[in-house]
Amino acid sequence: MHESNVYVNETQLYLLSYIILRFLFCSIYLLCCLKYTHISIIYNEVSYLENLSNINVIKSLLAKHNFSFSKALGQNFLINPSVCPKIAEMGNARKGFGIIEIGTGVGVLTNELAKRADRVVAVEIDERLLPVLAETLSEYSNVKIINADIMKVDLKKLIADEFSGLEVAVCANLPYYLTSPIIMSLLEQRLPIHSITVMVQKEAGVRLCTGMGARDMGAVTVAVNYFSSPKILFNVSRGSFMPSPNVDSCVVRFDIKDKTPDGVSDEKWFFKVARGAFSQRRKTLVNSVSSALGIPKENAAKAAQAASLLPNVRPEQLSMEQFIVFSEELKKLSLM
Ligand code: SAM
Numbered sequence: 080m081h082e083s084n085v086y087v088n089e090t091q092l093y094l095l096s097y098i099i100l101r102f103l104f105c106s107i108y109l110l111c112c113l114k115y116t117h118i119s120i121i122y123n124e125v126s127y128l129e130n131l132s133n134i135n136v137i138k139s140l141l142a143k144h145n146f147s148f149s150k151a152l153g154q155n156f157l158i159n160p161s162v163c164p165k166i167a168e169m170g171n172a173r174k175g176f177g178i179i180e181i182g183t184g185v186g187v188l189t190n191e192l193a194k195r196a197d198r199v200v201a202v203e204i205d206e207r208l209l210p211v212l213a214e215t216l217s218e219y220s221n222v223k224i225i226n227a228d229i230m231k232v233d234l235k236k237l238i239a240d241e242f243s244g245l246e247v248a249v250c251a252n253l254p255y256y257l258t259s260p261i262i263m264s265l266l267e268q269r270l271p272i273h274s275i276t277v278m279v280q281k282e283a284g285v286r287l288c289t290g291m292g293a294r295d296m297g298a299v300t301v302a303v304n305y306f307s308s309p310k311i312l313f314n315v316s317r318g319s320f321m322p323s324p325n326v327d328s329c330v331v332r333f334d335i336k337d338k339t340p341d342g343v344s345d346e347k348w349f350f351k352v353a354r355g356a357f358s359q360r361r362k363t364l365v366n367s368v369s370s371a372l373g374i375p376k377e378n379a380a381k382a383a384q385a386a387s388l389l390p391n392v393r394p395e396q397l398s399m400e401q402f403i404v405f406s407e408e409l410k411k412l413s414l415m
Contacts, residue, residue, distance in 0.1 A: 153254025
């Protein structure tokens with residue numbers, strides 16, 4: 080009786096071995112699956128970040144972070160993979176350079192800048208993008224993000240603190256609502272920078288890069304030509320952005336001059352006169368300047384005469400030299 084209790088027949092032994100083997104086989108299979116999934120997750124993560132200008136990647140990234148575009152902040156993100164490498168290369172992102180970027184979006188241009196330049200400091204106003212950037216730029220130790228309004232950042236200090244020993248350039252796909260203020264401010268501060276390479280609305284690019292005396296020039300044209308040699312680099316279609324804007328764009332570069340034109344005794348006054356001159360389209364120089372600056376019309380007329388200008392000359396007809404002489408004469412008369 081006792082013997083029959085411990086007795087295990089051959090069939091039961093086979094069954095037991097089969098169960099054990101099956102268990103071992105399934106465990107090995109499961110372990111392999113887990114390892115493969117892990118590898119594929121890592122692989123997807125890498126390729127996912129390499130495709131930052133891919134519309135589906137941006138969409139899933141933004142959905143993951145619950146992000147919605149702000150029209151007010153000019154958020155049109157680049158989705159054309161050929162554009163950012165070109166901006167970076169033509170914008171002097173290379174060894175020996177530190178780059179200031181304005182407005183990172185998800186970091187598509189920042190990535191290309193960081194690959195090429197020694198250091199990148201990017202200023203982004205929208206704090207909702209910070210967790211996105213922590214993900215997309217995690218592999219770069221040479222990138223710093225500053226969450227601020229570019230118009231309120233002390234760029235002279237930033238350059239001194241962050242880019243010691245490096246040449247500095249600005250590269251950006253600008254928020255279009257701030258195009259002129261940003262460019263005017265970068266130029267008028269006389270920052271120690273080599274170039275400014277920016278994506279702007281196509282019409283703005285034409286106006287910025289036109290020479291003095293052109294019909295569609297504005298106050299910003301005076302500043303751009305005073306401080307730099309401007310150039311349109313290439314056009315970018317509206318379909319290269321998400322969401323797609325109603326206008327086409329272009330990339331422009333301003334190479335900062337070593338020496339500005341002679342004869343300006345007070346740059347602040349000079350640009351005040353330039354802004355006043357273009358404040359009312361289709362008005363004469365004398366009328367625009369006197370009403371914008373609150374100067375007696377006869378003083379503006381005298382300054383025009385001293386600069387050998389006709390009384391009914393329009394601001395867009397002046398050369399740089401004539402603008403300089405006019406503003407200097409106006410200053411003398413305003414001090415009297
Ligand atoms: N560089 C990204 C790209 O090419 O996809 C985004 C470019 S998007 C046209 C402009 C970016 O500038 C947005 O990320 C927006 O939040 C940011 N921005 C808008 N106003 C700003 C300001 N005053 N200071 C700093 N960044 C600003």
